[in-house]
Amino acid sequence: MQQPKQTTARKDFVLSVEGLTVSFDGFKAVDDLSLYVEEKEIRVIIGPNGAGKTTVLDLICGRTKATQGSIKFKQKELTKLKEHQIVHAGVGRKFQNPSIYEDLTVFENLEISYPRGRNVWGALTFKRDQAVQDKIMEIAEMVFLSDKLHDQADLLSHGQKQWLEIGMLLIQDPELLMLDEPVAGMSVAERKQTAALLQSITQQRSVLVIEHDMQFVEDIADRVTVLHQGKVLSEGSMQRVKNDPKVIEVYLGH
Numbered sequence: 001m002q003q004p005k006q007t008t009a010r011k012d013f014v015l016s017v018e019g020l021t022v023s024f025d026g027f028k029a030v031d032d033l034s035l036y037v038e039e040k041e042i043r044v045i046i047g048p049n050g051a052g053k054t055t056v057l058d059l060i061c062g063r064t065k066a067t068q069g070s071i072k073f074k075q076k077e078l079t080k081l082k083e084h085q086i087v088h089a090g091v092g093r094k095f096q097n098p099s100i101y102e103d104l105t106v107f108e109n110l111e112i113s114y115p116r117g118r119n120v121w122g123a124l125t126f127k128r129d130q131a132v133q134d135k136i137m138e139i140a141e142m143v144f145l146s147d148k149l150h151d152q153a154d155l156l157s158h159g160q161k162q163w164l165e166i167g168m169l170l171i172q173d174p175e176l177l178m179l180d181e182p183v184a185g186m187s188v189a190e191r192k193q194t195a196a197l198l199q200s201i202t203q204q205r206s207v208l209v210i211e212h213d214m215q216f217v218e219d220i221a222d223r224v225t226v227l228h229q230g231k232v233l234s235e236g237s238m239q240r241v242k243n244d245p246k247v248i249e250v251y252l253g254h
């Protein structure tokens with residue numbers, strides 16, 4: 001039988017996770033997981049609490065080190081890299097709570113995130129040349145904040161803060177964007193706008209999302225991976241997984 005760890009990642013997958021395992025004191029939070037994400041795909045990971053969803057994102061972004069297995073991003077092995085090297089390779093990660101600078105304006109938050117000015121001093125003192133300005137305008141428009149550019153970030157609504165953080169990741173031009181429950185706490189209108197935002201992001205990039213809101217998942221997902229006890233329980237279109245008796249039993253039926 002062919003072992004997953006010995007297979008070679010296909011070139012057209014932006015992300016190939018194979019045989020990924022992490023044990024915490026003998027407990028396998030992620031257990032021999034394989035997952036393949038295509039270019040420009042929106043993949044949603046769903047599953048019950050404790051299934052290992054957040055741990056998978058932690059492993060991909062290097063926050064948690066794998067016990068076994070491989071994570072290839074465009075042929076580059078991520079399990080050997082440090083968190084900042086993974087960001088540099090083109091993987092952006094948004095956590096559940098927005099980490100924006102509340103006392104800076106929307107413009108300044110985006111400017112600080114521009115790759116040329118990674119630290120606060122560098123970002124605030126470097127010349128605001130036209131290319132940076134143009135990029136900030138483009139991203140602000142994409143994340144529905146062009147009329148808020150000069151507002152201080154703490155004045156934004158919860159949803160707008162989430163969009164700003166997505167904008168701060170987009171300005172770094174990642175090829176893979178990972179989002180942990182991006183619409184939690186958002187209004188219905190904001191959820192719809194976020195779905196549109198993800199569609200526009202995947203014109204150029206791939207997105208990996210953890211989400212519990214099934215309507216949102218249905219609106220955005222190209223494919224859905226259902227995790228259960230650290231393993232893939234089911235995978236495919238939303239239509240397919242929501243009719244899968246195993247998924248209904250452990251997750252959707254509750």
Ligand SMILES: Nc1ncnc2c1ncn2[C@@H]1O[C@H](COP(=O)(O)OP(=O)(O)OP(=O)(O)O)[C@@H](O)[C@H]1O
Binds near residue numbers: 047048050051053054
């Ligand atoms: N650093 C850690 N040390 C020990 N156990 C951990 C650690 N991180 C996660 N776990 C355990 O691994 C399991 C998977 O957790 P994880 O947060 O990935 O689940 P999840 O699917 O994201 O759940 P939820 O939907 O509740 O966020 C849980 O049982 C959790 O307690």
